[in-house]
Each structure stands twice: as structure tokens, then as C-alpha cells.
Amino acid sequence: MDMYKDPGAPVPDRVRDLLSRMTLTEKVGQVNQRMYGWNAYERTADGHRLTDAFRDEVARFDGMGALYGLQRADPWSGVTFADGITAADGARVADTVQRHVVEQTRLGIPVLMVEEVPHGHQALDGTVLPVNLAVGASWDPDLYREAAAAAAAELRARGGHVALVSALDLVRDPRWGRSEECFGEDPYLATRLTQALVEGAQGDAGAEGMFAPDRAAVVLKHFAGQGSSVGGRNSAATGIGARELHEIHLPAALAGVRAGAAGVMAAYNEFDGLPCAASRDLLTGLLRERWGFGGLVMADGCALDRLVRLAGDKPSAAALALSAGTDLSLWDEVFPELETAVRRGLVPEDVLDTAVARVLALKFRLGLFERPYTSDSIQQVTSAAELSERLARASLTLLHNDGAVLPLAPGMRIAVIGPNADSVPQQIGDYTAPQRPAEGISVLAGLRDAGVDVTYARGCDLVGDDRTQIPEAVAVAAASDAAVLVLGGSSAREHGTVFDDNGAALITTGNPTEMTCGEGVDLADLRLGAGQRALVDALAATGTPLVAVLVQGRPHAVPELTHSTGALMSAWYPGPWGGRAIADVLLGACEPSGRLPLSVPRSSGQLPVFYNAKDHGYRGYVDEPATPLYPFGHGLSYTTTEFGPPRISGGVCEVEVSNTGGRPVRETVQLYVRRTSGGTSWPRVRELRAFRKVDLAPGEKALVAFPLDDAVLASVTRSLDLAVEPGTYAIETGPSSDRTRSVTFTV
Numbered sequence: 001m002d003m004y005k006d007p008g009a010p011v012p013d014r015v016r017d018l019l020s021r022m023t024l025t026e027k028v029g030q031v032n033q034r035m036y037g038w039n040a041y042e043r044t045a046d047g048h049r050l051t052d053a054f055r056d057e058v059a060r061f062d063g064m065g066a067l068y069g070l071q072r073a074d075p076w077s078g079v080t081f082a083d084g085i086t087a088a089d090g091a092r093v094a095d096t097v098q099r100h101v102v103e104q105t106r107l108g109i110p111v112l113m114v115e116e117v118p119h120g121h122q123a124l125d126g127t128v129l130p131v132n133l134a135v136g137a138s139w140d141p142d143l144y145r146e147a148a149a150a151a152a153a154e155l156r157a158r159g160g161h162v163a164l165v166s167a168l169d170l171v172r173d174p175r176w177g178r179s180e181e182c183f184g185e186d187p188y189l190a191t192r193l194t195q196a197l198v199e200g201a202q203g204d205a206g207a208e209g210m211f212a213p214d215r216a217a218v219v220l221k222h223f224a225g226q227g228s229s230v231g232g233r234n235s236a237a238t239g240i241g242a243r244e245l246h247e248i249h250l251p252a253a254l255a256g257v258r259a260g261a262a263g264v265m266a267a268y269n270e271f272d273g274l275p276c277a278a279s280r281d282l283l284t285g286l287l288r289e290r291w292g293f294g295g296l297v298m299a300d301g302c303a304l305d306r307l308v309r310l311a312g313d314k315p316s317a318a319a320l321a322l323s324a325g326t327d328l329s330l331w332d333e334v335f336p337e338l339e340t341a342v343r344r345g346l347v348p349e350d351v352l353d354t355a356v357a358r359v360l361a362l363k364f365r366l367g368l369f370e371r372p373y374t375s376d377s378i379q380q381v382t383s384a385a386e387l388s389e390r391l392a393r394a395s396l397t398l399l400h401n402d403g404a405v406l407p408l409a410p411g412m413r414i415a416v417i418g419p420n421a422d423s424v425p426q427q428i429g430d431y432t433a434p435q436r437p438a439e440g441i442s443v444l445a446g447l448r449d450a451g452v453d454v455t456y457a458r459g460c461d462l463v464g465d466d467r468t469q470i471p472e473a474v475a476v477a478a479a480s481d482a483a484v485l486v487l488g489g490s491s492a493r494e495h496g497t498v499f500d501d502n503g504a505a506l507i508t509t510g511n512p513t514e515m516t517c518g519e520g521v522d523l524a525d526l527r528l529g530a531g532q533r534a535l536v537d538a539l540a541a542t543g544t545p546l547v548a549v550l551v552q553g554r555p556h557a558v559p560e561l562t563h564s565t566g567a568l569m570s571a572w573y574p575g576p577w578g579g580r581a582i583a584d585v586l587l588g589a590c591e592p593s594g595r596l597p598l599s600v601p602r603s604s605g606q607l608p609v610f611y612n613a614k615d616h617g618y619r620g621y622v623d624e625p626a627t628p629l630y631p632f633g634h635g636l637s638y639t640t641t642e643f644g645p646p647r648i649s650g651g652v653c654e655v656e657v658s659n660t661g662g663r664p665v666r667e668t669v670q671l672y673v674r675r676t677s678g679g680t681s682w683p684r685v686r687e688l689r690a691f692r693k694v695d696l697a698p699g700e701k702a703l704v705a706f707p708l709d710d711a712v713l714a715s716v717t718r719s720l721d722l723a724v725e726p727g728t729y730a731i732e733t734g735p736s737s738d739r740t741r742s743v744t745f746t747v
Contacts, residue, residue: 004369011208011364015357021107024349027356028338029061031322033114033298033330036077037070041093043083048093050100063105065359066112066328070094071123071158073433075493076503079124080434087125087158091374094159098372110368112359117163117201117216118181118431119575120384121155125436127384130391131429131553132166132193134572136183136597137635138394139668139691141196147391148200150384152216159374161366163201163216164265164298167194168223168253171554171598172610175232177505177521180429180491180553180573182227183252184597185610185632188688190252194220198259205260211366219298220256222267223276223287225249232522232607234504235268243681245271246716248612254291262362263296266326268303277303278310283325296327296358301502304334319346327355331502385577392574392581397594398567398636405545405566407588407638408482414452415476416444417459417539418486419514419532420551426462427551429573430491430518440576443486443549446583455480459539460531462490462514467531470538482545484586485565487532488552491518491573517553526557526604533560540564549582555600559629570594588638593666595635595736599628611737615674615685633670633688633736639663639698646733646743653706653743655733659696666695669704671733672740673712678727678747680718686732686740689713706733713747 003009004018040054058064071090073079085093094113101111116122119129129151135144155163166181170190183190203215211217225245229236253264266277276282277299287293299321307317317334319341329335342349408414420426424440447454459473460466477483497513498506504520507513515521527533539546546565550556553573561568571582584590601609606624611632620626639661646655659665671690675683689712694702713729714722726747734740
């Protein structure tokens, strides 16, 4: 038996043996991921058949490294239920693809099936989870770990192997359309959730890092700093230095690497003059040499084509990216020119061998040489819908509740009004496949299903200033005991939306679409649309108590809602079943427990407003305070809690938390560190370094303890290492970043 075919041989030995047998053309094929997966098949009356384009692509390199998005469905790909791959067909079609690659190539190297899993597998019948910003609002890594495991099991059951998941970007400018793909603005919160993602999706590594058959390899997006693009503009340069990169944008990536992530995706943005996919300092010096990362680096879609402007031609651009540390391409026309680059001496063949080895190692770790076909090894899994709904409930964040308007009293006549009240597509976010007609529950349907006496009026559109629907909404509200006003934004892609080559929406000024968020949809103004603001004013004038629910993918600046409503709740694209979760919280069937994963600005002109800015004592603008409308970590419940002063003893910080109200609560106890003296760099106002969830019955108390270890106290030094530096620290505990009590601690 050839060594590479021997399942008992160590993976590195199998990789070396297989690599020694490969031609230069075959090697280049293994680092290419050129084809859009939906072009690999066509649906006929007799089922799905492979296309000539797919067969030609395999023949071109006598193999295929990876195939992206075989089962992706959305308006960009144009795939629908009429012509796509459903759950019933997924494993069979994936096996057809794999069988052709294995049986029709000289070495029979299996292909990696790479799929988008931004919040569930982006495929027909894939379970949709709440978006990452909702996951961040849950502050619940354990629940997210379960959801990630369920999503990975679904992916593998349908023939997928690699999950592309956004995790590393932070919302430093909420005008950015991809804010919904972030866990929030804080590096520590993102670190905890990234670790949970990798642990859940990949599971425990077996011998030689082998993946279980119900777990998937994770490629973390995007490395690094993409959330700090100038002006909130997608794919723009990042106006940050090395310290900002290390303090804010790298901790989640480091956590993912330490948790064993199979790969990272190099981001579009440039840092210090070089796009990430061409930065040897970032991909090799930091990621591989300093952190010891042994996985693969994938380029973002068409990103390598942009390097031609730097390098001069495609072979030179390919050599630039490969030498920097990029291992696997995505859709570009650059990496196919690697054979030319090697023959011209632009890059040594052993550099290519290193990248090929990483791709092959992942295929061996996934067991694809022994079990290339899904139907032979994977059992059908149950849907993750229940976990999706649990995540939605955990993410709902009550921002204010003046006069205890919520929960709504039984027997009330409720008016449900607003452009997001009766739309499932507008509550599920970007990167979502088409849903079956009966799939999902809107806010209106959730309240009706709960037996509430409901009347409905749309009131206005998401965008524009058309006020013709407002009189009907006013009449409905005036005749009701309370009005639930469901506003916000939408990332719902519509057929007819124009897209860039990499799938980003091309939304221009004056475009009539109601897509206000998502990739390619950046805003200059974070206010709600003019029609929505006019609707709020008109309904407030009725005197009917108003409860506003913001279904959104970014924080909107909503000072008018703070003043005009009795209660305000944020629902960060809570997924298909978010309407039922929202209804349960509004009616008091469950308690609100979400906490803000970012700061909510008062206006766009106030940006940046993140809580962990440098502590220079800025007092604010003349016309507006420096503080956010709602601070990071904020969130109310239907009861009251009290926090005692923190106490430090034996290297542990303890704080007593009491439920002083009449309802149960799930409180998020937050610990922040603020350096008050010492250190080698200017400190930040405060930094989240730990948190705990605690469940308290009415009148119950709990003592919550946090060890003050290196992970809590360490900071980035002048040499960009992590160390605990001598000095005085304020250790702060409380329910949010603006309501803390502190105790001094000296190192």
C-alpha cells in the first residue's frame, strides 16, 4: 500500500508521501478554489447532473483543491428551491461531485467542500441561527457552543467539510454594513465566543487532530482588522497602528488559533500599506512564526486579483500572495498562474509545496481519504431550530422600560405596527438562503399565536419618507391599550439586487431597495429612515403607551425612541423564530437577559463611541455628550438587582449580587480592568476581562468570584507581547460598563 493511502500512518508522513508523487500542475490545483459551486451542477427532471464546466475544471489540474458553495443559495448565486440542492439531495449531490474527483483523477485526492456558515449553513433547508451580533448580545458562550456544534453536524450530514464563519471582525464603526457579522465591539467578548465557536464546530481533536464525522473544520473570517475600516466603508483601508491591532483586533484570532481552528481567511483590508493576503508580516511573521499556527490561510473572494495592481501581472501577484503565506485561493484568476510563477522563478516550488501540504493535511484530518462519501458515514441529524430560538431569546436586550410598561398585561388590546412587524425575511440577516413559505414566525404572528388581541398596520416603509400609511397606523394605535412598534433595518437580499463579483451588494444612493444593512450596504447616517421617524412622532401624539422593538443588524441612533416610548428593546436579527422569542419576552413568558455587545451612539457625528477608548479624559462635544445613548454591557430585566462592592482576597475578586425584585433574573456579572498608574503605554478607559451568568430567584443572593490571573491583568507591552506590568489597577464589577464599583489592586 502506498503510504498516503495507509490510515495507520501519521498524517505528516502521508502528506510527504503524497506530495512527492504530485506534478507541478497537480500541486497548483490543490491550492485553487476557483469555481462557484452552484456552477458545478444543474438540476434536471432526473435529478442533479455535473456540468461540463465542472468536469473541465477538474481536468485542468487533474484534481481540485476545494469547491466553494456547492449548496449555497441566495439572490447572488441565483439558486432557489426551483433549481437548488435541498436537504434531501445534499449528501447525494456532494457524493456525486466527490466521486468524480476521486475516480477521474490520477491520484484520487478528494476535494474539500467549503460552505458558508455565517449563522447556520447557507443552504436550502439549512437551519438559520441569529446573526453574530445577536450571539454577542447573549453573552452566552456555552449556548453558542451548542449551536455551533449543531450547525457543523448539519453541514457534515449534507456533505460539507469546511465552514466559513465570521468571528474576528469587531464593530468599531457601526456605519459598516457587515456589523451584523461581528460579535460586538469588544475583543474579550469576541474571544470567548470565537473559542466557543471553534470548540463547538470542530469538537475535540482525536488522534493526530482528526475530526469527528459530525464536526467540521472552521475557517475564521476575517484576519485582521477589517472592522476598523476608515469611515465604515467596506473593504477600505484600516486607520490603525500596530498597538490597536494587537490590543483590539487580534485577541479573538489568537483565541481561535489556540482553540485549534483549521484556518483563517485573510481580510480584504490593507494594513500598513499592504492587503492582508499579501502581508508576510501578518500571515507568516505573526500568525505562523509567533503564534505557531499550522492551519491554512484562505484568501477572501477575488482578493488576490486586486494584487495585480501591486505586482504587475497575475503570476507575480500569485507569487506575492503565496510567499506572504496565503495557501488557498477563492474565485480569483491569480493562483491558477502559480505554475507560470514557479517556472519563471518568481517563487520557489518548495514554498508551493508548503501550502499544498497544509491543504492535504486538512483532507487527511477530515478522514476524506478513508471516507470520501457522506452517505457511507454520516447519519441524518435533527434540526438546530430549537437552539436557534433559544439563542434568539437570550439575545433580546431591553434598553429601557419607563414605568414598567413591559411585560404587557394579559387581556390588553395590542396594536402591532411597523415595517418589520410582519416580515420573516427582514429578521434573519444577510448571508441567508431562501426560506420555505411556512418557515419562521414574525413578531405579529408570534403575538397572535400567543392569543393576544392584535390589530395590525404597516405604518411606513423601512426607507424613504412616504407617510401615506401613517393615518391608518394612528387610528389602530388610538383604539388600543398599547402599541408594539417594530422598526429597524433589513439585510434581506432581493432577486434583482445588483451584486459585485465577490457577492457584496451594490447599493447606490437613491436605490429604492429596502436593504439597509449587509455586505456592501454601508450607511453615512445611523438614524432610522425618515418615514419611521415620522411614524414614531405620530404614534407618540396618540398618548397610547408605545413599546418599540428594533429588528436590526447594526445599532441605530434612536434618541427619539428614548424620549417617545415607554419601553425599547433591541432584537439583533433574531432568526426565523425570533418573532416567537420577541412575543414571549414582551408578554413576560420569559425574562429579557441580553446585554449590549456594543455601545449605541446618539448620532453618527459622535462616532467613534466604543467604550474602551484611550483614557485621555475627553469631555465631549459642545453640542452633544461624549457618552453613548446606551453603553456597552447595558441591558435591563423585569426585576431589580443590586451589586455589592468588589472585594479582593488571595488573588480573587468577589462580588455579591442580589435579586431585590419580584421576578427571576439571569444577570450578567461583568468585570472590567482599568489601569490607573504604571505600564508602558497609555491605558484605556476600561477593558472587559471576565463575565459570569448567574440565575437568581426573587430575594436570592449569589457570591460571584473572578480569579485575578494573567488573563485578566495582562496588557500589550511596547514589544507587542502580553504581560502583567507593574502598576495600580482598578478592578471594577457591575451590570454594565457605566455602572461599576471598583477596588484598587497593585501589582
